[in-house]
Amino acid sequence: MVETGHFALVLAFALALVQALVPLFGARTGNSRMMAVGGPVAVIGFALTVLSFATLATAYASSDFSVANVWENSHSLQPLIYKITGTWGNHEGSMLLWVLILTFFGALVAVFGGNLPATLRANVLAVQGAIGATFFLFILTTSNPFIRMNPAPIEGRDLNPILQDLGLAIHPPLLYLGYVGFSICFSFSVAALIEGRIDASWARWVRPWALVAWMFLTGGIAMGSYWAYYELGWGGFWFWDPVENASFMPWLAGTALLHSAIVMEKRSALKIWTLLLAILTFSLSLLGTFLVRSGVLTSVHAFATDPTRGVFILSMLTLFIGGSLALFALRASRLTAGGLFHPISREGALILNNLFLTTATATVLIGTLYPLALEAITGDKISVGAPFFNLTFGPLMVPLLVVVPFGPLLAWKRGDLLAVAQRLMAAFAAALLAVLVTALFIDGASAFAALGVGLAFWLICGALTDLAVKSGFGTVAPDVMLSRLVGLPRSVFGTALAHFGLGLTTLGIVGTLCFGTEKILSIRVGETVELSGQTLRFEGLYPSQGPNYSEDRGRFALLGADGSSTSEITSAKRLYPVRQMTTTESGIKTIGFSQLYLSLGDQATDGSVVVRLWWKPLVTLIWGGGLVMMAGAAMSLMDRRLRVGAPSRRRKATGAVPAASLP
Amino acid sequence: MTRFSLAALVLLLSLLFAGAAFAVKPDEVLPDPALEARARALSEGLRCMVCQNQSIDESDADLARDLRILVRQRLVAGDSDQQVMDYIVSRYGEFVLLKPRFSLRNALLWGTPILLLLAGGFFIVLTARSRRSTATAALSPEEQAALDKMLAD
Numbered sequence: 001m002v003e004t005g006h007f008a009l010v011l012a013f014a015l016a017l018v019q020a021l022v023p024l025f026g027a028r029t030g031n032s033r034m035m036a037v038g039g040p041v042a043v044i045g046f047a048l049t050v051l052s053f054a055t056l057a058t059a060y061a062s063s064d065f066s067v068a069n070v071w072e073n074s075h076s077l078q079p080l081i082y083k084i085t086g087t088w089g090n091h092e093g094s095m096l097l098w099v100l101i102l103t104f105f106g107a108l109v110a111v112f113g114g115n116l117p118a119t120l121r122a123n124v125l126a127v128q129g130a131i132g133a134t135f136f137l138f139i140l141t142t143s144n145p146f147i148r149m150n151p152a153p154i155e156g157r158d159l160n161p162i163l164q165d166l167g168l169a170i171h172p173p174l175l176y177l178g179y180v181g182f183s184i185c186f187s188f189s190v191a192a193l194i195e196g197r198i199d200a201s202w203a204r205w206v207r208p209w210a211l212v213a214w215m216f217l218t219g220g221i222a223m224g225s226y227w228a229y230y231e232l233g234w235g236g237f238w239f240w241d242p243v244e245n246a247s248f249m250p251w252l253a254g255t256a257l258l259h260s261a262i263v264m265e266k267r268s269a270l271k272i273w274t275l276l277l278a279i280l281t282f283s284l285s286l287l288g289t290f291l292v293r294s295g296v297l298t299s300v301h302a303f304a305t306d307p308t309r310g311v312f313i314l315s316m317l318t319l320f321i322g323g324s325l326a327l328f329a330l331r332a333s334r335l336t337a338g339g340l341f342h343p344i345s346r347e348g349a350l351i352l353n354n355l356f357l358t359t360a361t362a363t364v365l366i367g368t369l370y371p372l373a374l375e376a377i378t379g380d381k382i383s384v385g386a387p388f389f390n391l392t393f394g395p396l397m398v399p400l401l402v403v404v405p406f407g408p409l410l411a412w413k414r415g416d417l418l419a420v421a422q423r424l425m426a427a428f429a430a431a432l433l434a435v436l437v438t439a440l441f442i443d444g445a446s447a448f449a450a451l452g453v454g455l456a457f458w459l460i461c462g463a464l465t466d467l468a469v470k471s472g473f474g475t476v477a478p479d480v481m482l483s484r485l486v487g488l489p490r491s492v493f494g495t496a497l498a499h500f501g502l503g504l505t506t507l508g509i510v511g512t513l514c515f516g517t518e519k520i521l522s523i524r525v526g527e528t529v530e531l532s533g534q535t536l537r538f539e540g541l542y543p544s545q546g547p548n549y550s551e552d553r554g555r556f557a558l559l560g561a562d563g564s565s566t567s568e569i570t571s572a573k574r575l576y577p578v579r580q581m582t583t584t585e586s587g588i589k590t591i592g593f594s595q596l597y598l599s600l601g602d603q604a605t606d607g608s609v610v611v612r613l614w615w616k617p618l619v620t621l622i623w624g625g626g627l628v629m630m631a632g633a634a635m636s637l638m639d640r641r642l643r644v645g646a647p648s649r650r651r652k653a654t655g656a657v658p659a660a661s662l663p
Numbered sequence: 664m665t666r667f668s669l670a671a672l673v674l675l676l677s678l679l680f681a682g683a684a685f686a687v688k689p690d691e692v693l694p695d696p697a698l699e700a701r702a703r704a705l706s707e708g709l710r711c712m713v714c715q716n717q718s719i720d721e722s723d724a725d726l727a728r729d730l731r732i733l734v735r736q737r738l739v740a741g742d743s744d745q746q747v748m749d750y751i752v753s754r755y756g757e758f759v760l761l762k763p764r765f766s767l768r769n770a771l772l773w774g775t776p777i778l779l780l781l782a783g784g785f786f787i788v789l790t791a792r793s794r795r796s797t798a799t800a801a802l803s804p805e806e807q808a809a810l811d812k813m814l815a816d
Contacts (some may be wrong), residue, residue: 234721241716343791355783363776370772385718385761392776523688575760610689
């Protein structure tokens, strides 16, 4: 019964209002009973949102087409998994998922925030409540997924075929966990501003939340990139599209936040800046939601003709971004600046990181918004596409990547640049070797490509050097070194892993962009095509029937050196009859870290088929690097210092739990 | 009213790039590889006017195909890259360029990254300087006098 869900959503809205107002008032007047209201209300609000989401998901799973939202985005013949993921494969449902995650995080603060100062906890929950209330109101007034239709249609209109993919099950939830995770950092910042002070528990709470949000956002972006790569059928992995930029900006700002929070936690410096970054990061998340949801990207005119949603989101942005920044301007001077340090120090390196990352964020922001603003103000239309970002974002990233290996090796307060440079000699030599090998032994390698490979190796070896130096490689006996390595704080491993992953991603990007090859051709059955040493033979087109689509599968045999078939690649053209949409299912064969990517085109009257073939060297490292970065964040989260209120001794698992029994 | 239901990034992307699997068709490819490479490079900088943020090299819209063929015709006719671009802009306006021109109108767009980097760097240096001077020039005249007195004793 979706009415139950609708009702639960209204209740959750009312509770969010209570959560926004009562604890805030209690904190101002010192009323501990009013402050204590926040916790239970947050938990119950979460439970109600779960109920609301669950009823919608059930309506989707059972194909209840009397619900307009289900009718528009589902079909009875869809496989069950796509029926369920279809719940958030549309505007209304995805907003419900957004608010579900928001209340989940709010409930986490309520449950685990017992060790926070009472007023801070009350204020944080109040800010979370305010965000929640606004989003509930947005859903209820402009994007209600629970509207019924009478009479109920017999059959649904099907989910957009491109979304009928496992990517939809993973990408949006991960992305939203990231977006919304930063709301906690935001709430903590606003709470600190309301109170006019930042205490030790603030930093200890904000950094792990930033890490969690960053980890999920990294995964969400990497997954989205891979999904677009294989689903859209032409092998691009990043398009500098406004929609992608919308998720990339919070990631860049969040990365800066992650690094400045380290300085704040360790050295209690950069407090005000960290606070501002936390506000900006979530503001960019909200802006991303606005850009994607309001339709302003599709066209400024579409936005003007149906402005209800857009205007609501715009007012929400003004309220939260404007409000928090005004509060910041008013209160930031009250916060005391912290520790002193020399420019050549870990702090100095992290400030450099922040300078470049925030400039990069602003570059992406202006590139995304400039055409919109120009058109709104002057009516002139210009385009800002990939060439702009490559020219501006690229040069900003290179110096940042060059200094990355220095950062973790520099000492706090005052570092010795020369000593660090000496320690990095091996990494530098490896990078130089990579440049030379690339330039001398790979055909057609430009100087740019060689330097790119060198940069990637510099990052990878720099991360390894960090671990080697900190475990005393070369200065102590191997067994001592090993035990030191194991005993290193998890956050040291986390840093090294994340920087290692960054190197892998860089290598993947350079490899794909600089050494990728492509062929467009018409091919007949039995003919072979050769690309970058791989030979394919076209075996023919075979019609096939899926649950809610029909397809023509083009089968290609990958030939070995002796001309015999070693494996098969299939690419298909699918027709989804309900929406009359065709999609291209790309055929991908992973060879080492590289991929052979094949995309099937139209069939000509003479029986030949158009085929586009790419060789994408090291392409999997782009996303593999993202996974390694996520692992780095997870490793960092396991650091004992970050486990708020963790018992002093780690509980050892009693008895061996067989791994297979774990979910 | 047909309304696009946008799930997530990829959904909008999918709408932008739907059916983009075949952009450049085999029959468009020029026989001269050098000329073809130039055509591809130019195509990547030209927007498909009926698509969203998609270059004509990536799009399979008819208009994109017409533009690709036009670019190739101009190249075959002996135009330089700049001449081809100028010709296309004269026909379609600056909107067609994915890389906006360096003009006064776009000064803010191109200037922001470098200005922000400089301003940020300047701010950091200034803050560090003022911090250091306050940290070292800590002794007031009275304190200095008291210190001198103590040292003299």
